[in-house]
Amino acid sequence: MRVTQGTFSFLPDLTDAQIARQIEYCLGNGWAVSVEYTDDPHPRNTYWEMFGTPMFDIRDAAGVMTEVNACRKTFPNHYIKLNAFDSTRGRESLRLSFIIGRPATEPGFGLLREEGPGRSVRYTTRAYATERPEGERY
């Protein structure tokens, strides 16, 4: 079950050439690109870990791609995404964020129901992957 979080997530996996073109677009707009990874695919997980530092001073996609490849080699079975941060005054936020690497199998999500007072039910999603400890999930 392919996780559909972030831009381009409904498309088939981007090739390296396509990723490089997207990075060029971000750098051309003066956005800082960073690489993040996680193995917890829950949609409310906003605590992905950054690989290295945000690349404010990189001028070309080839430099970013070396960082991406280093991350892929270190974490072959994690989700990896690219973020582009716009630092112009008044914006100071992410402009583009897309997943560029996934584990080989993605077990998906289940629905958890919790009964409350007065037979009210509260729902939440649970990622099957997180049933196992970090580092042993894929």
Place this chain on the structure above:
Amino acid sequence: MPPRDGLSAAPAAGEPLDLQAAYRDSHVGEVLDSLDRELIGLAPVKSRIRDIAALLLIDKLRRAVGLSSGPPALHMSFTGNPGTGKTTVAMRMAEILHRLGYVRKGHLIAVTRDDLVGQYIGHTAPKTREVLKKAMGGVLFIDEAYYLYRPENERDYGQEAIEILLQVMENQRDDLVVILAGYKDRMETFFRSNPGMSSRIAHHIDFPDYTPGELLAIARLMLEQMQYRVSGEGSEALREYIEKRRAQPHFANARSIRNALDRARLRQASRLFERIGGAISRQDLQTIEESDIRASRVFREQHD
């Protein structure tokens, strides 16, 4: 990169190709002209840049008729005495290669040994890789490159930096151009002990010492850029100064000329200051007189 010039339709075999149109549509002419204007002398450098520019044009024609054309190896090594323009040309080279279309972004990252080599085990590789990441798409200029290799100190990590550089210079030739620079004899020793580095450098360019005529032209150009002019007699004194100074030890070519001009400016300022209370015109502020140059120690030592 598809050619965007007057060669849109592929001509038939045997039909003459329009080199003139390709030359016009590329930026080659402007690049070579501005190079001739702004840098004095440096004949071997200019001829090599002309060759690279010519290759660019011929590559365009080849692509237009369907022949393959790959970018040439562009790593360079600049050797020469102090003050012969190595760093200056390296800075210009990034811009030139970018305008010729060989380098994607055209920025220059200038580093020395300290930016590449770490102080403890495990420090060198990330440091070097960070620098290489920043330089991708542009030119990496390594000044005094021979300091990377210190065979007498076995705890030196320069060799690791060299190995990472060699790997990137070979595998990512399209992404990065590396220019090494340094004094001729020490660079020769460096290349002898690192044949891998030497073989990856396609262009070994030597920067000859400037002739007295070239030094005078450089002095004039510097004065013009600083918005000064030199009087007729002052010009003659400058010529004599250059000849005498060249014969003395520790002559650093263009850098010595710049220092001499700065000292002449100091003397001019003192001379004008002595006229305080009197009239000083704009012309006075701009002119360097003969006395400002003749006051130099170079003229006096002749009488020892």
